[in-house]
Amino acid sequence: MSTLLEVKNLKNHFKTPNGLLHAVDGVSFKIETQKTLGVVGESGCGKSTLGRTIVHLTPKTGGEIFFEGKDITHIDKADLKKLRPNLQMIFQDPYSSLNPRMSVFQTISEPLIINRVERDRKKLSKRVLELMDIVGLSSDLANAFPHELDGGRRQRIGVARALALNPKFIVCDEPVSALDVSIQAQILNLMQDLQDELGLTYLFITHDLSVVKHISDNILVMYMGKMVEYTTSEQLFKHRYHPYTKALLAAVPIPEVGAKKERRLLKGEISSPINPKPGCRFAARCPYAQDKCRVEEPAFQAVEPGHFVACHFVGEINQLNA
Amino acid sequence: MREKLLEIKNLKVVYSTEEKVVEAVNHIDLTIHRGEALGLIGETGAGKTTTALSILNLIPDPPGKILEGEIDYNGTNLLSLNQKAMRSVRGNKISMIFQDPMTALNPVMTVGDQIAEVIRLHHKISRKEAYIKAQMMLETVGIPGNRLKDFPHQFSGGMKQRVVIAIALACNPELLIADEPTTALDVTIQEQVLDLMDKLQKEFNTSLLLITHDLGVVAEVCETVAIMYAGEIVEYGTLEQVYNDTKHPYTRGLFDSIPKFNEEVKRLKPIKGQMPNPANLPVGCNFADRCPDVMPKCREADPIVIDTGENHLVKCYKYMAGGYEA
Numbered sequence: 051m052s053t054l055l056e057v058k059n060l061k062n063h064f065k066t067p068n069g070l071l072h073a074v075d076g077v078s079f080k081i082e083t084q085k086t087l088g089v090v091g092e093s094g095c096g097k098s099t100l101g102r103t104i105v106h107l108t109p110k111t112g113g114e115i116f117f118e119g120k121d122i123t124h125i126d127k128a129d130l131k132k133l134r135p136n137l138q139m140i141f142q143d144p145y146s147s148l149n150p151r152m153s154v155f156q157t158i159s160e161p162l163i164i165n166r167v168e169r170d171r172k173k174l175s176k177r178v179l180e181l182m183d184i185v186g187l188s189s190d191l192a193n194a195f196p197h198e199l200d201g202g203r204r205q206r207i208g209v210a211r212a213l214a215l216n217p218k219f220i221v222c223d224e225p226v227s228a229l230d231v232s233i234q235a236q237i238l239n240l241m242q243d244l245q246d247e248l249g250l251t252y253l254f255i256t257h258d259l260s261v262v263k264h265i266s267d268n269i270l271v272m273y274m275g276k277m278v279e280y281t282t283s284e285q286l287f288k289h290r291y292h293p294y295t296k297a298l299l300a301a302v303p304i305p306e307v308g309a310k311k312e313r314r315l316l317k318g319e320i321s322s323p324i325n326p327k328p329g330c331r332f333a334a335r336c337p338y339a340q341d342k343c344r345v346e347e348p349a350f351q352a353v354e355p356g357h358f359v360a361c362h363f364v365g366e367i368n369q370l371n372a
Numbered sequence: 373m374r375e376k377l378l379e380i381k382n383l384k385v386v387y388s389t390e391e392k393v394v395e396a397v398n399h400i401d402l403t404i405h406r407g408e409a410l411g412l413i414g415e416t417g418a419g420k421t422t423t424a425l426s427i428l429n430l431i432p433d434p435p436g437k438i439l440e441g442e443i444d445y446n447g448t449n450l451l452s453l454n455q456k457a458m459r460s461v462r463g464n465k466i467s468m469i470f471q472d473p474m475t476a477l478n479p480v481m482t483v484g485d486q487i488a489e490v491i492r493l494h495h496k497i498s499r500k501e502a503y504i505k506a507q508m509m510l511e512t513v514g515i516p517g518n519r520l521k522d523f524p525h526q527f528s529g530g531m532k533q534r535v536v537i538a539i540a541l542a543c544n545p546e547l548l549i550a551d552e553p554t555t556a557l558d559v560t561i562q563e564q565v566l567d568l569m570d571k572l573q574k575e576f577n578t579s580l581l582l583i584t585h586d587l588g589v590v591a592e593v594c595e596t597v598a599i600m601y602a603g604e605i606v607e608y609g610t611l612e613q614v615y616n617d618t619k620h621p622y623t624r625g626l627f628d629s630i631p632k633f634n635e636e637v638k639r640l641k642p643i644k645g646q647m648p649n650p651a652n653l654p655v656g657c658n659f660a661d662r663c664p665d666v667m668p669k670c671r672e673a674d675p676i677v678i679d680t681g682e683n684h685l686v687k688c689y690k691y692m693a694g695g696y697e698a
Contacts (some may be wrong), residue, residue: 090392093529125575152541192469200646230585231416235629235642242639257558264631264640303588304633307615316560328610 060113069325075275088266135215142224144204202233374405383441411590411633414600420462484520530561
């Protein structure tokens with residue numbers, strides 16, 4: 051297995067009238083080819099900014115990005131254009147991410163035309179129909195417009211558009227959040243099939259913990275721009291060590307009778323990422339917080355091989371013999 | 373058995389435009405008892421919100437129209453009340469929490485004014501007393517009373533939803549309708565809000581109609597469950613009956629579609645296809661085209677509702693033999 055994408059200490063800060071907003075603050079990870087990294091967190095934790103920064107949709111403040119071993123941190127416009135076919139994105143809202151004045155055919159063919167992949171009209175149309183077939187859209191919808199289609203079909207267009215240039219890596223930003231469960235399952239299955247058939251690598255951003263568990267190989271939990279916990283999907287759902295991850299997983303309502311566990315209510319809400327206070331960003335809501343947490347930022351370190359946690363008291367909280 | 377508070381009988385609601393008639397709610401029956409929490413589950417377009425709006429007689433007319441049915445509330449048919457009488461019910465006896473707290477509040481009024489407004493509308497008390505009550509309500513939902521003079525934009529999403537709950541509960545309603553109250557919120561905030569609703573519902577002995585698409589939220593809060601599909605209730609029973617002894621193929625499809633949190637499932641089993649166009653419903657069962665257990669007669673005539681035992685109602689031909697007509 052080779053590393054497809056590596057991110058080192060990525061930072062993205064936005065200037066606001068009230069100060070510096072730390073959207074992404076020192077995120078590092080590697081994704082191996084044909085694997086899925088799930089990024090979870092609540093609104094405002096910086097997960098979408100992370101995805102957009104990686105595909106160069108948002109300029110970054112600091113850090114490095116490597117794609118197939120090549121440094122793409124400071125890439126110029128011409129090189130970026132060559133690279134883009136490999137880095138694609140599927141957006142959250144299939145209602146606003148499609149141009150309402152372009153038909154299904156036009157939307158899917160646009161990347162092929164812009165990148166001059168297919169100059170021949172017949173071949174172009176063959177390729178578009180092939181893409182529609184791959185994502186399960188019937189060919190008689192080619193001339194339909196987005197408003198004629200339901201959410202599930204629209205998201206299939208978004209997937210087909212992302213696949214048009216045979217990408218290696220796709221950032222999926224909440225691709226199923228706007229869909230009903232029965233349709234959500236169809237799209238998730240489609241994305242898994244495509245990964246197997248086309249050898250795709252995903253960065254899957256979501257707030258839905260059941261979805262992320264289902265689709266990811268590894269999971270990164272973020273809180274206010276910081277990495278909180280990172281491990282394999284299997285491990286995280288068996289043992290999680292960070293108090294935030296624990297609270298987050300405990301908060302998920304489980305559709306079973308009597309699953310109502312004792313509530314581990316987290317006090318308060320996510321505070322402002324503008325000019326954050328020193329120390330651990332979770333300290334204000336953490337039931338275990340001590341003075342040290344409010345002063346010193348915890349290091350992101352391995353608790354077990356491959357399982358990283360950013361917490362000063364991870365050993366004490368979990369009774370680990372570290 | 374507890375006393376019946378609200379009974380929806382044979383309700384049919386349509387939205388008609390020049391070219392088509394959308395049958396949003398098709399002959400549904402629902403009963404809510406005093407202190408009961410009923411979960412109404414369904415996907416987009418199933419008719420959940422239309423059902424809720426019918427109870428409050430808030431269906432936009434035109435294009436909407438309640439064609440048939442009765443909504444019996446404590447012995448009065450709400451649909452027969454005139455606007456003035458209905459206004460004394462809304463926000464007083466029956467109130468509603470809307471999905472999006474960002475748009476449910478008036479941005480140019482302080483939250484205190486908005487809570488006091490409901491109280492003063494329904495009770496003859498002085499402005500001062502209303503504000504004291506408003507402050508109490510704010511504290512009941514976990515917001516410091518000194519924020520009475522703040523505007524909605526000064527609150528976060530979860531806090532705004534608490535304000536909406538405070539407004540809804542200000543007059544001690546007998547029935548609270550919550551339309552996707554936590555869908556716009558993050559999970560940790562959702563848990564806080566659900567916990568609050570649960571606590572207040574028990575404290576005030578309010579009945580709750582919880583509308584949602586989230587099977588997990590219902591499992592946490594409700595005792596009885598109704599599953600809605602294409603304007604009809606396809607399964608109806610206690611939480612245990614519907615979740616542990618799932619009968620209708622659609623309900624089973626819903627459970628199979630969600631990624632499991634507690635167990636390992638390699639591949640999801642989605643329901644194939646889409647919900648039928650409500651302006652052009654098929655002959656026979658609405659779910660026939662997507663149903664894995666479809667039989668020829670499903671496409672010929674609409675199945676009737678069957679009681680499969682102990683008031684576990686299912687609208688499906690598969691259970692015709694084992695049950696009797698409800």
